[in-house]
Amino acid sequence: MKLKTTSLLIAGTLFGAAMLPAQANNEAMADLLKVLRDKGTISAEDYNMLKNAAAADQEKTEAAQAEVKKQVEEATANMPVIETDGKLVIADREGNWEFQPIGRVMWDAIDTDEDDSGAEDFHGTELRRARLGFEGSIYDWGYKFEADFATGGNSGSDSEVSIKDAFISYGNKFNDLAYDVKLGQSHIAYGLNTKISSKYMTFMDRPWFADSTVSPARESGAVFSLAEKDYRWLVSAGLTNGEIEGGSTDSNGSTFSARASFVPYMQDKNHLIQVGLGYLTKGGGDDFRFRQRLVSHKDATRHLDTSTFEIDGADAYTVDAMGVFGSFHAMAEYNDFTAERTAGSDVDITGYAVEAGYFLTGESLKWKKGFTSGISPNSSAGAWQIAARFETLEIDDSANSDEADKWTVGLNYYPTKNTRLMLNYDKVTDLKVDGSSVNYEPSALKFRAQAYW
Template sequence: MILPRSLAAGVGLAALATSAFAQSSTPSAEEIATLRAQVQALSARLEQLEAQSHAPVATAAAGTPAPVAAPAPRPTAIAAAPAPSTVDWSTGLPELRSPDGAFTFKPRMRVTTDLSTTFGSDFDNRNLTGTELRGIRIGGQGKIPGGFSYWVEADFADNATNVNNAFLSYSTKLAGRDLEVSVGQRLNDRGVEGGTAEDQVPFLERSLMVSTVGPERGAYGVGVSSKLTGSVWHASLSVTGDAISDGTNNDSVTLMGRTHWSPLKTEDGFLHLGGWAFVEDLTPSATISSRSLIVSSRYNDNLRLSGGAYANPKGSKGLGLELGGVRGPGWLMAEGGKRVVETAARDFDQDAYAISAGFFITGETPPLSSRTGTWARPKVLNPLGTDGYGAVEIVGRYDNADYSDNPTGGEGDTWLLGVNWYPTNNTRVSAHWTAWSVENRTGAFIGDDSGNTATIRVQAGF
C-alpha cells in the first residue's frame, strides 16, 4: 500500500528536524539554512516521484490502454480416434481382424452328440441302442488382402479323421454379380440338401436321394470350383479329381454344374427352381463296391441300404431337379434324380427322390437362401434367456432309393417326423422318429425288413 505524498513529506521533515535538534538545543542560523535546503530537496524529490506514479494512470485515462496479451491457454490433450475393434464376437466365436480390416481369422467349431435306438427289426442285431459322438469339426477361415479368403477344417467322426473343406478362394465382381473361384477341396454344390453343411440341414442325416445321385468320389473333390451369384439366383461349375487321397492311383475326373432361380419373390416368401448334373470319368483301376447308405442313424452300422457292386466301371453321369419354396414360417422342397453307372457290360440306373417340409411354430423365417439355394442356420427371434425360449420347428420327410436295376442292388424308403428346438442361433436340440423299410440283396442282412429308429441330437456349431 502507498502512503499519501503529504504524509510522507511530513514524516521526512520531522525526521530531519529531530536529527538537527538532537545535536543542539539552540540551532545556529547556518544549521537552520542547511536544514531548510534539505527539506526543499526532499520535497522536490517527493514531487518528482509523485508525478511518475501518476503518469501511467493519466496515460490510461487519456487514451486506449495498450492491449495486454492474454495468457496462453493450457495445452489440452486431443482425443485420438478410437482404433477399429480387432475382435468381433457377434457370431459366438472371436473373429480377429487387423486394424485396417484387411486380414481376418475366425475359428470354426462343431460338436454333435446323438442318442439313438432302433427297434422292430426282424434282425435282432439291428435293434441297437447307444450313444455316439456324431462328429467334432474344428477349423478356421479368414480373408487376405486382394479379394482372397481361405477355409480349412477337419472332422473327427467314426473313429477316423478326415479333411473336409480346405480351399483358397478369390472373390470379385462380374457384370455386377458376385464371382467366386476356389482351388482346393470343398463340398459339392449338388442340390439343396447336398450343397448344405451337415449341421445346417433341417434333418439329422441327408436324404437317400443325396447319397444315391452323386459321383463315386463322394461329396468332396480336389480341384477348381466357380460360383456366380445374383440377387435371386446362382450358377456353379467345378472340375475336380478325387477327394484327398494317398497318391497311389490316378484320380477320376468329375465335371459338375448347378443352377437355381428363385422367381416370384415377395416379402412373404419365394419359389425355388433348380437343377444340377455331373459327368464322371473313372480310371481303369477304379472299382465301384456296394454303397452302404445311411437309412436313419449313423450310429447303427447294421441298418444300411446296399447299392450293389459294379464290375469294370467306366464312368457315371447324374441329373437332379429341385422344386420348392418358402411361405411365411413354412417351407416345402422336392428333390429327385437319376444316376447312370456305365460299365463294360451295360449301364445301370439308380433312382432316388425326397419330399420334405417344415414349419416354425414360433414364427421364424425358414433359413433357405434365395441367393445360394442352400440352407443356413435360422435366426432365432427370441433366444433362450430371461424373456425367450428359442425357436421350434416341425419337420417331415419321405425319401426313396432304388438300385434294383442291378441284380445285387437294394431298395429302401423312410418316413420321418421330427422336432427341432433352437435355443439360440448356434445351438440345436432335435428329436426325430423314422419308420424305415429296407430290402437288401447282398450283405449280412438280406431280404425285406422294416422297423423304427428314434434319435435325439444335441449340437452346437459356430
C-alpha cells in the same frame, strides 16, 4: 457449533448433484439453485457465484472427457475389430482382412429296431461330428480349412481325422455380378441336400442319395461360380479328382459337375420359390460302390448295397425345388445316377425326397446364397420347429436290385442361434433286398445335441 440453514442447503445441493452423471449433474444443480434463489434461501449474489462455479466445472469435465476419448481413439486406431455375435471374427478396421475360428459338435443318442432283419440293434451314443478349423480373407483372397475329429468323420471310414474343406479362393464383383473360384477341396457344383450344411439340415440325416457316391459332396480340384448380386440366379461348375484322403487323391477318372439355380418368385427372403438342377459326369477306371444305412448312422447292416464293381464312367443329374412361405417351408429333390459297368449292364440308382417344416414360434427358414442357413429365435425362450420327410430310393441292377421307402418326423428346438436339440423318428415302410420284398421294417428313435461357431 450450529450450521446455517443456507449452508446446509447449499452443501446438500452440491452433494446430490455430485451423485449424478456430468450433464445431469449441472442441470440438476442449476434447477436447485434457482429454487433456492426464488425462495430467498440464497441471495442473487450467491446464486450467480455458484452458477458460474458449476459452469466452470462443466467445462473442465467436458474437456477432460474429450481428451480421454481422443486418447482412446488414438490408442485403438490400429487395433483389429472383434465381432462376438454368435461367432468370433477378428478383422482390421478397413475390411482388408479377417480371421474366424470355426467348428461344430454333434452328439447323438440312438435307439434302433431292426425288426427281425437278423442285424443287430444299436442302443447307444455317438459323437457324429467334432470339427475344428478356421476361415478368413485377405483382400479378395479367401481360405478355409476344417477337419473332423469324430472317429470316421461323416464317411464312416476307419480314419480318425477326415479333411472336409481345405481351399484357397478368389472372389470379387463385376457390375451386379459376383464371381468366385475355389482351388483345393470344397463342395462340388452338384445337389441341394448334399450341399446344405449339417449345421442347418432340418433332420439329423440327409436323404439316402445325398452325400454319397451317387451325389458326391466334396472333392479336390477347381470350382467356379457366378451369381447375380442378390443370388436370384447362380451357376457353378467344377473339375475335380476325388476326395482327399491321407493328404492326396487317388482317382483315375475326374468329375465334371455343374449346377444352376434361380428364383422365379421372391417377395422377400422369407417368401420365395427357388428351383435348381445339376449334372455330373465321372471318368472310368475306378471301383464304384453305393451302399447306404436305412435308419441311422450306426446301423450294423447296409441293406441298400450294389457291391463293388469297376466302371467305365458315370452320369447323373438332379432336379430340386425349395419354397419358403413365412414359418412354413418345403423342399424336394430328385437324383438319377447311372454307372456304366466295365463288364455287364449299367446300374441305375434313382431317389427322391420331399420334406416340409413349420416353425411354431414364428421364425422362418433362412435362405442364403441359394441354400439354407441358421435361424435366430424370436425370443429368449428359443424357437420350435416340426417337420416331416418322405424319401424313396431304387437300385436298378439285373444282378442286385434294392428298393426302399422311409418316413422321418422331427422336432427341433433352438435355444439360441448357435445351438439346437433334435428329436427324429425314422421308419422304413417298404423294403426290397436283392429283388425280393422282405417282411421287416427297421426304425430308429434319435436325439441330437449340437453347437457350432
